[in-house]
Amino acid sequence: MKKIAILTVVLMAATATFAQQNLFGPAQVKSPEINADKTVTFRLQAPKAVKVEVTGDFLPTQKIETPFGTFDAPGVAQLKEGKDGVWEFTTPTPVAPELYTYTFKVDGLTIIDPANVYVNRDINNLSSILLVDGNELTNHFKVNDVPHGTVSRIWYHSAHEGIDRRLTVYTPAGYETSGKRYPVFYLLHGIGGDEEAWLTQGRATQILDNLIAEGKAEPMIVVMTNGNISQRAAPGEGPEGMIPVTMQLPKTMEGTFETCFPEIVKFIDKTYRTKAQKKYRAIGGLSMGGYHSCHISKQYPEMFNYVGLFSAAINRESGVSEIYENFDQKLDVQFSKKNRPALYYIAIGNTDFLYKDNMEFKAKLEAKGYPFVYKETDGGHIWRNWRIYLDDFAPRLFK
Amino acid sequence: MKKIAILTVVLMAATATFAQQNLFGPAQVKSPEINADKTVTFRLQAPKAVKVEVTGDFLPTQKIETPFGTFDAPGVAQLKEGKDGVWEFTTPTPVAPELYTYTFKVDGLTIIDPANVYVNRDINNLSSILLVDGNELTNHFKVNDVPHGTVSRIWYHSAHEGIDRRLTVYTPAGYETSGKRYPVFYLLHGIGGDEEAWLTQGRATQILDNLIAEGKAEPMIVVMTNGNISQRAAPGEGPEGMIPVTMQLPKTMEGTFETCFPEIVKFIDKTYRTKAQKKYRAIGGLSMGGYHSCHISKQYPEMFNYVGLFSAAINRESGVSEIYENFDQKLDVQFSKKNRPALYYIAIGNTDFLYKDNMEFKAKLEAKGYPFVYKETDGGHIWRNWRIYLDDFAPRLFK
Numbered sequence: 001m002k003k004i005a006i007l008t009v010v011l012m013a014a015t016a017t018f019a020q021q022n023l024f025g026p027a028q029v030k031s032p033e034i035n036a037d038k039t040v041t042f043r044l045q046a047p048k049a050v051k052v053e054v055t056g057d058f059l060p061t062q063k064i065e066t067p068f069g070t071f072d073a074p075g076v077a078q079l080k081e082g083k084d085g086v087w088e089f090t091t092p093t094p095v096a097p098e099l100y101t102y103t104f105k106v107d108g109l110t111i112i113d114p115a116n117v118y119v120n121r122d123i124n125n126l127s128s129i130l131l132v133d134g135n136e137l138t139n140h141f142k143v144n145d146v147p148h149g150t151v152s153r154i155w156y157h158s159a160h161e162g163i164d165r166r167l168t169v170y171t172p173a174g175y176e177t178s179g180k181r182y183p184v185f186y187l188l189h190g191i192g193g194d195e196e197a198w199l200t201q202g203r204a205t206q207i208l209d210n211l212i213a214e215g216k217a218e219p220m221i222v223v224m225t226n227g228n229i230s231q232r233a234a235p236g237e238g239p240e241g242m243i244p245v246t247m248q249l250p251k252t253m254e255g256t257f258e259t260c261f262p263e264i265v266k267f268i269d270k271t272y273r274t275k276a277q278k279k280y281r282a283i284g285g286l287s288m289g290g291y292h293s294c295h296i297s298k299q300y301p302e303m304f305n306y307v308g309l310f311s312a313a314i315n316r317e318s319g320v321s322e323i324y325e326n327f328d329q330k331l332d333v334q335f336s337k338k339n340r341p342a343l344y345y346i347a348i349g350n351t352d353f354l355y356k357d358n359m360e361f362k363a364k365l366e367a368k369g370y371p372f373v374y375k376e377t378d379g380g381h382i383w384r385n386w387r388i389y390l391d392d393f394a395p396r397l398f399k
Numbered sequence: 400m401k402k403i404a405i406l407t408v409v410l411m412a413a414t415a416t417f418a419q420q421n422l423f424g425p426a427q428v429k430s431p432e433i434n435a436d437k438t439v440t441f442r443l444q445a446p447k448a449v450k451v452e453v454t455g456d457f458l459p460t461q462k463i464e465t466p467f468g469t470f471d472a473p474g475v476a477q478l479k480e481g482k483d484g485v486w487e488f489t490t491p492t493p494v495a496p497e498l499y500t501y502t503f504k505v506d507g508l509t510i511i512d513p514a515n516v517y518v519n520r521d522i523n524n525l526s527s528i529l530l531v532d533g534n535e536l537t538n539h540f541k542v543n544d545v546p547h548g549t550v551s552r553i554w555y556h557s558a559h560e561g562i563d564r565r566l567t568v569y570t571p572a573g574y575e576t577s578g579k580r581y582p583v584f585y586l587l588h589g590i591g592g593d594e595e596a597w598l599t600q601g602r603a604t605q606i607l608d609n610l611i612a613e614g615k616a617e618p619m620i621v622v623m624t625n626g627n628i629s630q631r632a633a634p635g636e637g638p639e640g641m642i643p644v645t646m647q648l649p650k651t652m653e654g655t656f657e658t659c660f661p662e663i664v665k666f667i668d669k670t671y672r673t674k675a676q677k678k679y680r681a682i683g684g685l686s687m688g689g690y691h692s693c694h695i696s697k698q699y700p701e702m703f704n705y706v707g708l709f710s711a712a713i714n715r716e717s718g719v720s721e722i723y724e725n726f727d728q729k730l731d732v733q734f735s736k737k738n739r740p741a742l743y744y745i746a747i748g749n750t751d752f753l754y755k756d757n758m759e760f761k762a763k764l765e766a767k768g769y770p771f772v773y774k775e776t777d778g779g780h781i782w783r784n785w786r787i788y789l790d791d792f793a794p795r796l797f798k
Contacts, residue, residue, distance in 0.1 A: 028523075030643065048506040050447070107447040111510045117520050117634065118641045124427075124516055131641055143631075145638050148563060152551040154575070164547060176553070176670045232542075235516065239544050242517045242530055244429065271575045 029086055031115040032102075032130050038094035040130065042102070043115065047085025049106050053078055056102025057384070058095050058130060069353065072380060079104075097134035098384060099141050099203065101127035120200060122383075123192035124245040139210070140391055141203040146213035147173030151205050153195075153237075156267040158229075160260035165226060166233035167264070168195045170205055171272065172212055172219035181273045183398040184221045185306075186264070187390070188285025188292050191313070192247040194234035195226040198390075201383045207391050218398040220282075223268055227285075227292055229257040253288060253313075255321020258295045265303065282397045284308025284345070286386040287354075291316060295323050298330045301339040306397050308345045310389040311381050314357040328364075335370040343396055347375040347389040354381065428485055430514040431501075431529050437493035439529065441501070442514065446484025448505050452477055455501025456783070457494050457529060468752065471779055478503075496533035497783060498540050498602065500526035519599060521782075522591035523644040538609065539790055540602040545612035546572030550604050552594075552636075555666040557628075559659035564625060565632035566663070567594045569604055570671065571611055571618035580672045582797040583620045584705075585663070586789070587684025587691050590712070591646040593633035594625040597789075600782045606790050617797040619681075622667055626684075626691055628656040652687060652712075654720020657694045664702065681796045683707025683744070685785040686753075690715055694722050697729045700738040705796050707744045709788040710780050713756040727763075734769040742795055746774040746788040753780065 031043040042054045059075030079087035101120050103110050112119055118129040133142060149172045155164045172182065187204060189197040198204040204222060211217035228249040232238035235245045251257070269276040283293045283304045290312025297307045317324045333339060344365070348358045365372050375392060377385050430442040441453045458474030478486035500519050502509050511518055512527040519526050532541060548571045554563045571581065586603060588596040597603040603621060610616035627648040631637035634644045650656070668675040682692045682703045689711025696706040716723045732738060743764070747757045764771050774791060776784050 044508075046506075046508045048449070049508070106505070106508060107445075109443075109445045109448070109505060109510075110513060111508075112525075114509060114525070115643075117523055117525060117644050119518055119520075119525065121516050121518075126511075126513070126516060126518065129641060133640075142640065143636060143638050145563070148554040148565075150551050150553040152549050154549040155547040155572075164544075166547075173554075237542060239542050241532075241541065242528060244514075245516050 029115050031113050032128075034095075034132060035090070038132065038134070039091045040095045040132065041088060041090040042079065042104075042113070044079060044087045044104050044106070044113065045085055046087060046106055049081075049085075049087065051078075051105075051107055052081075052087040053105040054089055054102055055105065056100055056127070056130070057382070058091070058098070058100040058102065058132075071353075072351065074102075076105075095130075095132050097132050097138040099138065099201075099387070100130040100132065102130060103127050121245075122201060123247055137388065137391060140207045141387065142210075143206055144210055144213070146209055148209050149173050149205065149212075150175065151199065154271070155233075156264060156271075158260060158263055160263060161229060161256070163232055165231075166195055166237060167226070168199060168224040169268070169272070170208055170222040170224070172221070173209070174219070175221075175273070179273075181275045182219060182221045183280035183282070184223060184268060184272075184274050185282040185284070185394065185397060186223045186225060186293075186304075188225055188227055188283070188289025190285070190287030190289055191252060192245075193289075194228065194231065195224050196234045198224045202390060203387055204390060207387065208394060211391070211394055216395045220394075220398060221268070221272055221274060223264070225264055227257050227289060228252050229260070253291065253317055254319025255295075255317070255323040258292055258299060258323045259321065261292075261296045262300060262303070278302055278305050279342075280305070280398060282306035282308070284310060284393055285312075286310040286389070287313050287381065288316075290314075297341070298327070298334045299323055301330075301334040301336075305341050306343045306345075307341050308343075308347070308389070308393045309358075310347050310386050310393075311349060311352050311354055312346070312358060312361075313354060314361045331364075331368070331370070335368070340371075344370070344372040345375070345393055345396070346372055347377070347385070347392070349377050349379040349381065349385045351378070351380045352385075428514050430512050431527075433494075433531060434489070437531065437533070438490045439494045439531065440487060440489040441478065441503075441512070443478060443486045443503055443505070443512070444484055445486060445505055448480075448484075448486065450477075450506055451480075451486040452504040453488055453501055454504065455499055455526070455529070456781075457490070457497070457499040457501065457531075470752075471750065473501075475504075494529075494531045496531050496537040498537065498600075498786070499529040499531065501529060502526050520644075521600060522646055536787065536790060539606045540786065541609075542605055543609055543612070545608055547608050548572050548604065548611075549574065550598065553670070555663060555670075557659060557662055559662060560628060560655070562631055564630075565594055565636060566625070567598060567623040568667075568671070569607055569621040569623070571620070572608070573618070574620075574672070578672075580674045581618060581620045582679035582681070583622060583667060583671075583673050584681040584683070584793065584796060585622045585624065585692075585703075587624055587626055587682070587688025589684070589686030589688055590651060592688075593627065593630065594623050595633045595636075597623045601789060602786055603789060606786065607793060610790070610793055615794045619793075619797060620667070620671055620673060622663070624663055626656050626688060627651050628659070652690065652716055653718025654694075654716070654722040657691055657698060657722045658720065660691075660695045661699060661702070677701055677704050678741075679704070679797060681705035681707070683709060683792055684711075685709040685788070686712050686780065687715075689713075696740065697726075697733045698722055700729075700733040700735075704740050705742045705744070706740050707746070707788070707792045708757075709746050709785050709792075710748060710751050710753055711745070711757060711760075712753060713760045730763075730767070730769070734767070739770075743769070743771040744774070744792055744795070745771055746776070746784070746791070748776050748778040748780065748784045750777070750779045751784075
């Protein structure tokens with residue numbers, strides 16, 4: 001065993017890019033540490049720092065005033081310097097089960113936690129991940145010892161745009177050898193997101209694996225599209241290269257993605273063993289993805305039997321498109337006896353800045369007597385809610 | 400268009416975790432910036448910092464002395480403070496085409512570049528990515544406008560270990576609908592790595608896509624295993640959860656992985672449309688993966704027709720296993736007329752700490768008159784070399 005120990009050290013010196021630190025620098029601190037009482041300790045070794053703070057959604061929110069209104073922002077806590085220049089903060093009370101993100105601020109410079117390799121990218125923001133386990137919902141965020149589906153990144157050709165584009169496809173455990181056909185759920189991201197968003201922050205793989213293993217959701221294929229139609233793939237994964245990430249891309253909410261969505265459905269039905277009928281198709285998404293789901297399902301009323309609007313950006317079109325014309329008449333067709341979806345689902349947080357728009361849309365459906373399921377949660381326009389909605393929506397499909 | 404602009408800003412405030420910075424803080428700097436003359440500028444906004452350095456493998460190496468010998472480590476350059484607290488460094492000369500990683504050191508604290516969302520994890524080290532394009536090799540690291548294969552994360556059951564384990568599988572463009580069968584290349588990582596390593600630092604997807612599109616490599620399935628047999632999946636992707644990443648796991652070079660490798664081959668042949676004969680199977684890997692490839696191909700001489708040892712950790716077993724017994728006799732069987740592989744490939748860098756071991760192994764093969772291909776490159780035990788070897792080895796397979 002000595003041989004391997006020496007090999008390990010030598011390999012560390014040779015392979016780790018900044019090996020001298022690992023080998024000869026101070027030992028890395030443990031951060032974050034979830035303590036036995038479910039408080040969490042954050043640590044940063046920064047002997048020369050004057051002020052170190054941690055900010056993240058595990059802390060009580062603070063109000064920030066902006067020209068566009070008042071928003072909730074994550075709270076801030078101070079780390080205290082201890083020996084060897086290790087700064088530390090322990091939450092005064094247990095942290096509730098949730099998937100959180102956080103960063104440190106060191107003398108004004110925002111950084112991720114250097115001791116934590118689990119990094120989240122939300123559009124152009126990097127942050128460190130903290131998963132506190134302990135209730136049924138957060139148990140669904142974990143990779144449990146259950147059968148696992150396969151997650152594939154596959155490219156389709158958009159004839160409409162003349163480019164190849166990337167999709168993320170979840171096929172349920174057993175798909176490869178079962179010989180069976182499966183229903184398909186198209187799951188759409190929000191503005192600034194891409195075909196990776198539901199996997200990373202959404203924990204879609206884990207939620208689906210767990211729901212299916214528990215018998216709560218039907219085994220289904222889940223197709224995570226890229227809703228920025230001018231973009232081939234997520235940042236760094238397309239021919240655009242490793243370019244800076246911007247929030248707003250051209251052609252996101254101006255009708256093109258919605259118009260050529262049937263290309264994707266056709267590709268999936270050709271490529272996977274799907275049940276290729278409306279009865280077995282669902283579409284849902286968050287924010288811009290909820291908006292897309294609304295317009296696509298309305299434009300192609302014979303295509304989807306289940307529609308999910310998660311904090312949908314109702315009424316936010318940025319361009320003129322045939323897709324957006326005659327909204328009410330199309331809605332009437334979608335909800336006609338012939339086409340009426342088995343489930344039309346609207347979910348929103350009670351402090352979401354889109355709450356009022358969703359209330360108006362809800363009132364419209366009510367006035368027309370169109371059936372839908374409505375779910376309201378605490379909080380705003382945040383991933384925490386979108387994971388709840390996915391966990392709640394998926395079990396309602398294909399039953 | 401005004402509507403969408405306002406929506407964007409509001410969504411930024413609402414969705415970005417630390418939105419107030421994006422909206423109301425100073426504009427983010429651009430870093431890294433590849434200039435027209437192929438010099439590269441690094442920038443960091445840190446008004447309160449006293450000293451800011453950048454270190455990375457784009458800089459000339461520096462020698463470091465350790466109890467285990469002298470190693471090359473990346474060089475260090477100083478950033479200079481300009482206006483608004485923006486620190487800057489531009490390389491004095493053009494940076495040669497390559498995939499690099501780098502970090503900043505701010506008053507002694509090592510951080511990734513906050514302006515660069517492209518992050519590399521090498522075992523337990525995070526660093527920022529810089530891809531400088533410009534020659535044939537680095538062109539293969541890019542996502543070019545060519546047909547793209549599918550990359551899947553799929554789980555197999557190890558009956559030997561009694562656990563489900565994760566694999567990364569590349570299927571070439573057209574696989575899903577071609578109806579054809581394909582040869583299979585098993586591509587193995589080094590110690591501390593996992594089934595993600597060849598994708599991220601190895602750029603295996605891009606290299607294969609490009610080689611196949613150029614007609615240089617045969618369309619093939621590439622299976623990237625996890626060689627840490629006690630581990631279910633890459634860090635954060637298995638039931639172990641988001642635990643700290645360690646270099647050395649139990650059961651990595653003590654024979655178990657090699658012993659039960661046929662489970663993986665059987666799973667792949669059952670699950671994918673493979674050409675399930677020795678003639679159409681290759682195995683290769685870097686460092687520990689080269690060691691694994693050597694032992695697996697020797698233990699099962701009827702299984703692989705192509706064997707690649709990239710900077711292989713020859714003679715480094717850490718436990719007693721039937722796998723490691725009678726090395727020379729097994730080599731004789733592997734190279735017997737009946738079993739002799741179509742290609743036995745050994746590649747190593749001329750400053751690799753494993754160079755001497757590989758020379759001894761090479762001499763042994765020569766003494767026995769066993770044919771092999773040998774490739775020597777500059778440099779040490781680094782990803783830069785392993786990408787070269789993959790790019791050189793893959794075109795030699797299945798021809």
